[in-house]
Amino acid sequence: MGNFGFFEKRHIPKYNDPDEIKPGEIEVDVDKCSGCSICVQACVVSAIVMQAKRPVMLPPGRNECIFCGCCVAICPEGAIRLKSPYRYTGLYKTIGHGEPQPPRL
């Protein structure tokens, strides 16, 4: 129906092109972070690495952050925040996603 163009749904996106497969993004509060690196171990897709004792994300094209929130949940200092969700195009186009929200009453 209205979700896809004719060519759009036939186009397989290039997996290492951040314009076509944009991974999620997190934000680390460097002041709160204690450098324990448990987020690196917890990351499902190994998108986080330690750099100068602080976690940083691999650049887009080399990570597949799936916006799962594992790092946010496991961080003992509460230093990580989810910034922007993933957005895929072509065959895997993200449809009908709204703004991220915590569980609502």
Place this chain on the structure above:
Amino acid sequence: MASLKKERANRIERLRMDFTETEKVILNRRSVRLYTKEAVPEFMVKRILEAGRFAPTGGNCQAWKFVVLRDPELIEAISETVVKICKIFKAIVDYRRPGFFWLRPIANLFIRRNRNDLHPVPFGAITMLAERKFTVWHGASTVILIFMDVRGVGTPRLDCGIAGQNMVIAAHSMGLGTCWVSFCKPAFQYTNKWKKRLDIGYPYKIVSSLAIGWPRGEPEGMVERQTHAVDWFEGGEKRVIY
């Protein structure tokens, strides 16, 4: 009768204030991928299986078979098979490696044939498994393989999913960590070795598996997640809510 109505009104008021215990278990649960080596007591695993046994199924067909793996060596050996298969897949389809851009048309053929298993996320995971950046069951001490009886009523695959989710929620309420792991599929799809070894034949077909163990760290808590467009038909008109 009147007291029943009053009771219900009270309940609704309470619901407005806070989530129920069950909701809290669901909302706090996260897929755990960091486990300690500590074993899960046998009775707990049996209790988890009970939660699965009482899942709703189409026509009460209970079209599943659970296989519990508790030997680290066995779990490791199945992982090893999966890693081998992932290595082959990586060699054929991973065009993201420098110098392998020419693999893309071949990879796209595979993706078109199997768009679920070669979605960008598992595509990346195949590479990571092949490079041993993580193991299939993340070092969990107990694994439950879920097979479906292909003769089930209606949607047996879904029924297995419902049973599995029951088990996962039950396990979380006991303080255990769980993770759905569908990367066990290649070990049963592309080879006969483990089907023979575990004595699995017709009518059983692999659906998925659960990793169960004691979590390392405290991977609990509610986090943000995308909202989804929900079409809402009421009063003769359509609304879209998020």
